[in-house]
Amino acid sequence: MKVSILQFPGTNCEYDTQHAFEELGATTQIIWHKEETIPEDTDLLVVAGGFSYGDYLRSGAIAKFSPVMKALSAYADKGGKVLGICNGFQVLTEAGLLPGALKRNDGLHFISKHHYLKVQNNNNIFLEKLNNGDVVNIPIAHHDGNYFIDENGLKELYANNQVLLTYTDADGNVKNPNGSVDSIAGVCNKEKNVFGLMPHPERAMEVLLGSDDGVKMLEGFLAS
Amino acid sequence: MKAIINISLKAGVLDSQGKAVHHALDSLHFSGVNDVRIGKQVILQLDTDDKTKAMADVTKMCEELLANTVIEDYEIELV
Numbered sequence: 001m002k003v004s005i006l007q008f009p010g011t012n013c014e015y016d017t018q019h020a021f022e023e024l025g026a027t028t029q030i031i032w033h034k035e036e037t038i039p040e041d042t043d044l045l046v047v048a049g050g051f052s053y054g055d056y057l058r059s060g061a062i063a064k065f066s067p068v069m070k071a072l073s074a075y076a077d078k079g080g081k082v083l084g085i086c087n088g089f090q091v092l093t094e095a096g097l098l099p100g101a102l103k104r105n106d107g108l109h110f111i112s113k114h115h116y117l118k119v120q121n122n123n124n125i126f127l128e129k130l131n132n133g134d135v136v137n138i139p140i141a142h143h144d145g146n147y148f149i150d151e152n153g154l155k156e157l158y159a160n161n162q163v164l165l166t167y168t169d170a171d172g173n174v175k176n177p178n179g180s181v182d183s184i185a186g187v188c189n190k191e192k193n194v195f196g197l198m199p200h201p202e203r204a205m206e207v208l209l210g211s212d213d214g215v216k217m218l219e220g221f222l223a224s
Numbered sequence: 225m226k227a228i229i230n231i232s233l234k235a236g237v238l239d240s241q242g243k244a245v246h247h248a249l250d251s252l253h254f255s256g257v258n259d260v261r262i263g264k265q266v267i268l269q270l271d272t273d274d275k276t277k278a279m280a281d282v283t284k285m286c287e288e289l290l291a292n293t294v295i296e297d298y299e300i301e302l303v
Contacts (some may be wrong), residue, residue, distance in 0.1 A: 058290070062289075094292065101238070101292050101294040101295045103295060104241065108240055108241060109242055146240075148294070148295050179238070179240065
């Protein structure tokens with residue numbers, strides 16, 4: 001299993017992500033955004049979190065024009081698996097690879113804390129190790145995590161089982177930290193090979209550090 | 225020629241910053257404000273005087289980069 005992790009100027013979660021996947025037994029490689037190709041034997045391409053281009057203009061708006069993004073689109077078109085975490089999710093929505101957009105949090109504050117999430121659809125490689133309705137404890141750290149999609153787009157998400165995760169409390173009741181439509185924390189594309197979420201599973205790998213629920217999430221990719 | 229582009233959240237998309245500023249105006253006792261919308265302005269210095277070309281170019285810039293049309297509207301003024 002080979003995981004390639006994209007690095008833009010301002011990315012800051014690439015080494016956490018690398019560590020997490022290596023702990024799970026994958027080999028990893030960090031790919032600088034100026035690269036025009038990604039390694040052919042890549043099994044999973046991760047757009048890591050951080051603040052690409054300082055979040056200038058809009059989060060993820062400038063990163064989408066980096067040379068590596070063409071390679072990413074081509075990889076995804078061929079069915080390659082792509083995971084965008086936090087800023088990576090923002091980049092993938094800006095690039096049109098995932099539906100919707102991420103707005104400023106309703107409370108206007110940067111939120112950095114552990115939050116519970118409920119699995120809504122495990123019928124995909126990302127969450128197949130979990131059951132629908134499972135609640136996981138995963139850190140969130142974002143300013144622009146307020147997921148927006150219009151009514152028709154939302155209907156389509158539900159119709160195609162594209163809503164992956166929602167924000168809840170420990171018992172699985174709705175608890176919305178940032179104003180996201182229907183408390184959505186993560187979605188995938190129709191083809192179920194491009195995934196995006198605001199929370200950071202790569203930061204939930206050790207019980208000692210608060211939670212190891214991220215293991216069950218990221219392991220899904222390694223099963224294939 | 226100069227292009228002045230105003231970008232704001234679409235009607236129907238909640239503008240949290242606008243709402244917060246509205247509250248702040250209320251608490252300062254400024255009355256008569258019905259709504260506050262916050263946006264951003266991008267000013268481009270263009271090297272053309274051809275309005276049709278400028279409008280076409282700037283529209284493309286807005287669609288591809290300057291605005292996220294999933295959540296934002298934009299208005300272009302050429303001066």
